[in-house]
Amino acid sequence: MEFKRNILCIGAGYVGGPTMAVIAQKCPEYRVEVVDINEARIDAWNSDEIPIYEPGLDEVVKEVRDKNLFFSTDIPNGIKKADIIFVSVNTPTKTFGEGAGMASDLQYWEKTAHEIVAHSDKNKIIVEKSTLPVRTAEAMERILKANSRGIKFEVLSNPEFLAEGSAVRDLYEPDRVLIGAHRSDDGLEAERELVDIYAHWVPRERIITTNLWSSELSKLVANAFLAQRISSINAISALCEKADADVSEISYAVGSDSRVGAKFLNSSVGFGGSCFKKDILNLVYIAKSYGLAEVAEYWEWVVRMNEYQKERFVRRIVKEMFNTVAGKKIALFGFAFKANTGDTRESPAIMVTERLLEERALVSITDPKALDNAKLDLSEMNGAVTYEPDPYKAADGAYAIAVMTEWQEYKDLDFEKIYASMKKPAFIFDGRNILDHKKLYEIGFNVYPIGKSALTHFE
Ligand code: UDX
Ligand code: ADP
Secondary structure (H helix, E strand, C coil), X not given: CCCCEEXXXXXXXXXXXXXXXXXXXXXXXXXXXXXXXXXXXXXXXXXXXXXCCCCCHHHXXXXXXXXXXXXXXXXXXXXXXXXXXXXXXXXXXXXXXXXXXXXXXXXXXXXXXXXXXXXXXXXXXXXECCCCCCCHHHHHHHHHHCCCCCCCEEEEECCCCCCXXXXXXXXXXXXXXXXXXXXXXXXXXXXXXHHXXXXXXXXXXXXXXXXXXXXXXXXXXXXXXXXXHHHHHHHHHHHHHHHCCCHHHHHHHHHCCCCXXXXXCCCCCCCCCCCHHXXXXXXXXXXXXXXXHHXXXXXXXXXXXXXXXXXXXXXXXXXXXXXXXCCCEEEEECCCCCCCCCCCCCCHHHHHHHHHHHCCCEEEEEXXXXXXXXXXXXXXXXXXXXXXXXXXXXXXXXXXXXXXXXXXXXXXXXXXXXXXXXXXXXXXXXCCCCCCHHHHHHHCCEEEECCCCCECXXX
């Protein structure tokens, strides 16, 4: 079959894989290829066990794979054929040199730009999909334009707003699609090409077009605002625990003001995920590099409050368990950074485990999807950790349970049975406020929610 256009996506990760699968499904006249340097990952995309767990994704991939969606490691050939190239390689926070711990590490991304130049023999549209620091498009253009063959590359920014666990739904029904382009004739023409792709299923009024820099910055700001809401309510949760107020009631009361809105006001042990911290630190770095110290500090506090919340959670566990957890088994219910994903990047559970191990606790981790990743995350940590798919076994003989992830199945567990198998006094620290605290208390647990008074049987 003759395809209208060839789309290539470089980077078969959390962003590239699902996005391309949905584009292929919605645009059957386009040929979509996803390439990656990671052979195992590409093999997985071509197998029955795709490498990412996302509700609904499996079906989409199976429907279009080998029809107009292809996964390959042949990057040069993919680049050659492509009319439109999405770049969604990873951009972790730099761990070395200038900007370490804050700026994005752009080495994968720059390598990609050089590869595009090396293997292109016709004009192409390049779409930035990875979250990148503002003005990266400009740097990319410089690399792309430094070719002597007269090939024109038009760079667009098209940040991804999908959230893990709801990626397919977010792709099907996005609040908005954002496309940034130069306001030149070539820029606007490239923009139209990309708008046409999304317009296959997204209403036009939800496709926002801006200049390149606004688009790049909007992505960072969107995530910074979301994370800020969580840090704001978490700051209040600390106050609630002291002041005998209930953070859930406060969230509801405050979120009922339509100007504030109800979403993203659930207090928790802290936010995780690959984006929030990274994007905020990026914003902080950019602000600092423009000499805007107050702006940088303002946003930096969103991350600091998150660290405080995680630390506070562990401190509370140790304090309430008579100031020692040494030699005590503690079951962590959940390790993923949120429910419905196996992803553990920046999961609060990592820091909580590390701190509990420092206190010499025996940590037993259970999670329906994230145990493999947990093992990788903790491989270099010293201490007693066990991994147990069955939550009942994880809690067997434990002194305490700490809920780290809001998995639905934890709400439906038989806590009478769990209580019976635990050491007494038995503690539950609900880092997600998902359990029925009153019922747990009646069973006999000492219950410590986030941002609410504890329910204990102690005098
Ligand atoms: C986020 C953005 O939502 C998405 O638009 C962007 O493209 C990528 O980053 P994601 O990291 O998948 O998506 O997860 P999200 O659902 O935003 O949750 C982030 C973290 O905040 C999780 O650890 C979650 O448990 C926590 N959270 C979320 C809270 O603690 N309270 C809330 O009310 C909401
Ligand atoms: P994201 O959440 O941004 O999608 P991931 O880490 O899940 O990030 O995916 C990024 C993917 O990009 C990884 O599978 C990685 O192997 C791939 N990648 C990194 N550098 C290159 C490159 N130069 N060429 C092709 N793929 C790359």
